[in-house]
Amino acid sequence: MTEAIEKRDEFDVEIKGTVGKPFADDPKFESRNVDVFYGDKQAIFDVNLDIAKNEIVAMIGPSGCGKSTYLRCLNRMNDTIPICRVTGHIKLDGEDIYDKHQDPVLLRARVGMVFQKANPFPKSIYDNVAYGARLHGLTSNKTELDDLVEKSLIRAGLFKEVKDDLHKPGTGLSGGQQQRLCIARTIAVDPEVILMDEPTSALDPIATALIEELMIELSAKYTIAIVTHSMQQAARVSNRTAYFHLGKLVEVNDTDSVFTNPEHQLTENYITGRFG
Amino acid sequence: MPIKFLLITLLALLLFGYFIGRKRSLALKANNGGAKKTLHSLPKYYGFLVSLWAGIPALIILLLWTAFDTTIITSMTVSQLPEQTQQLSQDELGLLMNEIINLSQADKISDVSANDAKMLIKQTAANNFARFSHISNLAKTVLVLVMALMGLLLGLRYIRAETRARNYVETAIKLTMMGCASIAILTTFGIIFSVLLESLQFFKAVPITEFLFGTTWSPQTAIRPDQVGSSGSFGALPLFVGTLLIAFIAMLVAVPLGLMSAIYLSEYASQKVRTVVKPILEILAGIPTVVYGFFAALTVAPVIRDMGESMGFHPASESALAAGLVMGVMIIPFVSSLSDDVLSAVPQAMRDGSYGMGATKSETIKKVVIPAALPGIVAGILLAASRAIGETMIVVMAAGLAAKMTVNPMEAVTTVTVQIVTLLTGDQEFDSPKTLAAFALGLGLFMVTLILNVISLHVVRKYREQYE
Ligand SMILES: Nc1ncnc2c1ncn2[C@@H]1O[C@H](COP(=O)(O)OP(=O)(O)O)[C@@H](O)[C@H]1O
Ligand SMILES: [Mg+2]
Numbered sequence: 237m238t239e240a241i242e243k244r245d246e247f248d249v250e251i252k253g254t255v256g257k258p259f260a261d262d263p264k265f266e267s268r269n270v271d272v273f274y275g276d277k278q279a280i281f282d283v284n285l286d287i288a289k290n291e292i293v294a295m296i297g298p299s300g301c302g303k304s305t306y307l308r309c310l311n312r313m314n315d316t317i318p319i320c321r322v323t324g325h326i327k328l329d330g331e332d333i334y335d336k337h338q339d340p341v342l343l344r345a346r347v348g349m350v351f352q353k354a355n356p357f358p359k360s361i362y363d364n365v366a367y368g369a370r371l372h373g374l375t376s377n378k379t380e381l382d383d384l385v386e387k388s389l390i391r392a393g394l395f396k397e398v399k400d401d402l403h404k405p406g407t408g409l410s411g412g413q414q415q416r417l418c419i420a421r422t423i424a425v426d427p428e429v430i431l432m433d434e435p436t437s438a439l440d441p442i443a444t445a446l447i448e449e450l451m452i453e454l455s456a457k458y459t460i461a462i463v464t465h466s467m468q469q470a471a472r473v474s475n476r477t478a479y480f481h482l483g484k485l486v487e488v489n490d491t492d493s494v495f496t497n498p499e500h501q502l503t504e505n506y507i508t509g510r511f512g
Numbered sequence: 513m514p515i516k517f518l519l520i521t522l523l524a525l526l527l528f529g530y531f532i533g534r535k536r537s538l539a540l541k542a543n544n545g546g547a548k549k550t551l552h553s554l555p556k557y558y559g560f561l562v563s564l565w566a567g568i569p570a571l572i573i574l575l576l577w578t579a580f581d582t583t584i585i586t587s588m589t590v591s592q593l594p595e596q597t598q599q600l601s602q603d604e605l606g607l608l609m610n611e612i613i614n615l616s617q618a619d620k621i622s623d624v625s626a627n628d629a630k631m632l633i634k635q636t637a638a639n640n641f642a643r644f645s646h647i648s649n650l651a652k653t654v655l656v657l658v659m660a661l662m663g664l665l666l667g668l669r670y671i672r673a674e675t676r677a678r679n680y681v682e683t684a685i686k687l688t689m690m691g692c693a694s695i696a697i698l699t700t701f702g703i704i705f706s707v708l709l710e711s712l713q714f715f716k717a718v719p720i721t722e723f724l725f726g727t728t729w730s731p732q733t734a735i736r737p738d739q740v741g742s743s744g745s746f747g748a749l750p751l752f753v754g755t756l757l758i759a760f761i762a763m764l765v766a767v768p769l770g771l772m773s774a775i776y777l778s779e780y781a782s783q784k785v786r787t788v789v790k791p792i793l794e795i796l797a798g799i800p801t802v803v804y805g806f807f808a809a810l811t812v813a814p815v816i817r818d819m820g821e822s823m824g825f826h827p828a829s830e831s832a833l834a835a836g837l838v839m840g841v842m843i844i845p846f847v848s849s850l851s852d853d854v855l856s857a858v859p860q861a862m863r864d865g866s867y868g869m870g871a872t873k874s875e876t877i878k879k880v881v882i883p884a885a886l887p888g889i890v891a892g893i894l895l896a897a898s899r900a901i902g903e904t905m906i907v908v909m910a911a912g913l914a915a916k917m918t919v920n921p922m923e924a925v926t927t928v929t930v931q932i933v934t935l936l937t938g939d940q941e942f943d944s945p946k947t948l949a950a951f952a953l954g955l956g957l958f959m960v961t962l963i964l965n966v967i968s969l970h971v972v973r974k975y976r977e978q979y980e
Contacts, residue, residue: 345870355861368869
């Protein structure tokens with residue numbers, strides 16, 4: 237533990253605030269002075285970042301630098317970890333989501349999440365997609381629900397493959413199909429933001445390409461934040477890229493300039509493969 | 513040679529075989545200049561191989577011989593008996609042979625001074641029996657030892673560089689494991705078979721329809737033919753109804769309580785609470801059933817009677833309710849412990865997925881966690897049900913012995929297991945319908961648990977297919 241802290245101190249000299257363009261004119265999410273602790277251990281240090289409406293922000297950085305932890309702050313998934321504590325302010329459409337009056341359950345319907353490992357429920361494909369709608373009473377009868385399920389599967393690019401098997405278990409699909417099922421399930425509740433935590437890290441290149449295409453399509457309607465290990469993926473899909481290092485947000489900028497002309501030495505080291 | 517010396521000699525031979533096998537293979541290697549790849553296997557495997565060769569055939573012969581020698585010697589002795597003695601009925605002959613065998617094992621055998629003819633016959637037969645036994649024993653010893661030695665020599669011839677001793681030993685180990693597994697299975701089948709046979713005997717005396725659908729259970733039959741008494745009535749329906757009634761009450765207690773505690777433990781309780789509470793809950797299953805029995809009879813039953821009376825019923829002092837409630841408490845851990853394990857085994861990713869959709873904790877539990885864990889939960893419940901159906905002690909003490917056909921939980925009832933106990937305790941004639949009825953009841957009970965198991969297998973398989 238002391239070793240980790242020493243390392244951090246070493247970099248404290250270098251990381252003085254975030255360089256680049258962390259703020260946006262038309263923000264969906266505004267994070268200010270966000271710190272996250274697991275017990276006594278601090279995992280995120282003073283992150284300030286805006287995510288604009290309908291943009292795709294990619295978060296990159298070495299393993300364990302806190303990308304997932306930060307992403308999980310945005311829909312308060314960290315609440316499910318008892319030892320996890322979040323301080324600072326995160327606003328969604330100008331309202332602090334960590335305010336006492338906010339209900340994390342309702343928040344998660346507005347801010348959907350797709351996980352690293354596809355995690356369809358042990359139910360049929362249909363029931364997987366209908367899960368959120370049933371939970372929140374989004375439809376009033378069977379036809380409406382059928383429509384919603386079909387529409388969501390179409391938008392997730394999965395409908396053609398499964399239209400005859402809607403009542404087969406979702407867990408029987410291939411990895412890439414399962415991940416698209418999870419995306420369909422997420423967009424079925426019509427969220428405003430979709431958070432994706434390494435959604436393609438367990439998939440083959442073809443399935444990955446399908447999902448990347450899907451992300452770009454979805455960004456017309458949704459705001460998307462994606463954590464990725466693949467710099468190519470960040471370069472292909474995102475508008476802006478944020479580089480995290482040991483719990484600190486080092487640099488945020490338009491994706492092109494991050495990859496062609498990084499401002500910070502640490503960012504350059506990472507994207508040129510000197511560590512990570 | 514007595515059997516134990518034979519076994520010790522055999523063991524010594526096996527050890528000797530092991531060491532000589534090992535030594536031979538080492539010598540083989542040395543002959544080859546100690547080259548590393550001379551032998552296919554390590555020397556110890558050649559040792560084992562020789563041991564196996566020496567041991568297995570000898571042991572098989574020993575087993576077979578021991579299994580059949582008494583039968584053969586007996587029939588040989590019988591064939592030496594005078595003609596008219598051999599004409600005796602099966603039962604009488606059996607009795608006679610028993611006497612003869614006892615006589616042959618008595619200290620002094622050849623006391624031929626007995627002058628009465630019958631005694632003379634017996635004495636001669638006993639002498640014959642002893643002589644045959646002696647010969648058989650000698651032959652057995654010689655044969656077994658010769659087999660062992662021959663096996664050993666044969667095994668030694670197999671010590672060659674290319675012999676795959678390691679693989680042979682592997683096969684022998686596998687076969688041994690299979691043998692153990694089949695012993696367990698064969699024993700089960702043996703028990704079922706004997707219960708089935710005795711039940712068939714019973715159904716010769718009492719028609720199966722009467723047994724299954726008769727509503728009167730009073731198994732008192734006359735013990736001696738000259739005795740006046742009832743001829744017995746063997747309608748087992750009240751017993752099965754009583755069993756199911758009590759088991760049902762027990763499940764009404766155990767399933768909700770067990771399931772809820774499992775959910776609390778796996779989903780809500782902190783790790784600290786869990787490590788304390790779970791073992792305490794499991795203690796419930798470890799309390800002797802006798803203790804539960806008198807708790808039910810002395811504490812719970814009176815309370816139920818008093819409560820019933822204050823509400824205007826006139827309940828019996830022993831009741832199905834008292835037994836069922838206490839039994840339910842006893843089997844809570846069967847439900848809770850197993851369910852807790854399967855609930856905890858549901859991956860966190862599944863819960864995260866549900867929370868991420870905006871589900872609350874209880875919604876997540878109800879819609880995702882429990883369905884995912886259902887096969888295990890069902891298995892736990894059925895285990896508890898089999899336990900409830902087989903339970904005896906609590907019922908004897910708290911529910912009574914009256915075989916009344918009722919589903920009123922306030923009345924005294926009795927169960928299958930309790931009746932089996934009462935049928936078989938005390939002095940009994942072994943082939944009276946009364947005694948045989950116990951086997952039929954046992955068979956019925958076995959059928960019920962079998963059906964439960966089949967159902968549980970079916971449920972588990974169905975959901976497996978769907979969810980994995
Ligand atoms: N549930 C947890 N409990 C304790 N520490 C955690 C937990 N999750 C993550 N961490 C710690 O927080 C840091 C950041 O982890 P994470 O956000 O998962 O990194 P990334 O997603 O960038 O690989 C790591 O040091 C990790 O050990
Ligand atoms: Mg991560």
